[in-house]
Amino acid sequence: MLIAQLSDTHILAESSDRPEAGSRAEDLRRCVADIMRLDPQPDIVIHTGDTVQTGAPEDYAHLEKLVAPIRAKLYATPGNRDHRDKFAATFQRGNEPFMHHAFEDLPFRLIALDSIEPPQNKGAFCADRLRWLDETLSAAPERPTLLFMHHPPFDMEPDYLRGYLNPLDRDALANVVLKHDQVRHLFCGHCHWISRNEWAGTAVTTTTSVARDVRKGVDESRYGETPIYQLHQVAVDGTVTTETRTAA
Numbered sequence: 001m002l003i004a005q006l007s008d009t010h011i012l013a014e015s016s017d018r019p020e021a022g023s024r025a026e027d028l029r030r031c032v033a034d035i036m037r038l039d040p041q042p043d044i045v046i047h048t049g050d051t052v053q054t055g056a057p058e059d060y061a062h063l064e065k066l067v068a069p070i071r072a073k074l075y076a077t078p079g080n081r082d083h084r085d086k087f088a089a090t091f092q093r094g095n096e097p098f099m100h101h102a103f104e105d106l107p108f109r110l111i112a113l114d115s116i117e118p119p120q121n122k123g124a125f126c127a128d129r130l131r132w133l134d135e136t137l138s139a140a141p142e143r144p145t146l147l148f149m150h151h152p153p154f155d156m157e158p159d160y161l162r163g164y165l166n167p168l169d170r171d172a173l174a175n176v177v178l179k180h181d182q183v184r185h186l187f188c189g190h191c192h193w194i195s196r197n198e199w200a201g202t203a204v205t206t207t208t209s210v211a212r213d214v215r216k217g218v219d220e221s222r223y224g225e226t227p228i229y230q231l232h233q234v235a236v237d238g239t240v241t242t243e244t245r246t247a248a
């Protein structure tokens, strides 16, 4: 199985006169075009949040236009820039009031987790969300499971510290994930840089923003003007091998 991961596209309305509006649309357009050229094609595409910049319907309308060429199923989880209801209209509804969703139509289980707490930028994972995740994982202990969410649930030096409103949320989430051996990987966005970590007995990767004007920690002498996304090869046992792709 092949998963392409987009993140932090921060798309603005097509009519926006903000200077970054055009470059962000172009960055996403180039990543989508690169995905379309992949052979083999990815089985699914995931988006790890901050799909748009302001949460306005016009942002989502522009986003929908830009991702329309993607043939694979596109699954997403919201970021702090997203608006839950408008996000749900573009992607999929969640287990309300959150946007959690378990996708069951794949050889492995894929679970989107909602870590947003509007209007805050920081993440949250309250008792209701923990309960949903624990129950959902308990329902299929034999199936290799991949999680994706916006906010990485741990600190990363030097720039991503205290990313949750209540740091205890992260410990509680780690304790739930630790209980369930079938969790093989967690994909995150939000921090706008690329990393691989071990957390709660599972591998975690973060990716940078597709939007080049807000990405961090990327060797610009290497990547220059090219937007970046990630491609994940998932083995039968759920182990993930990640390739960072530059969109030509």
Ligand SMILES: [Fe+2]
Binding pocket: 008, 010, 049, 050, 079, 190, 192, 209
């Ligand atoms: Fe972002």
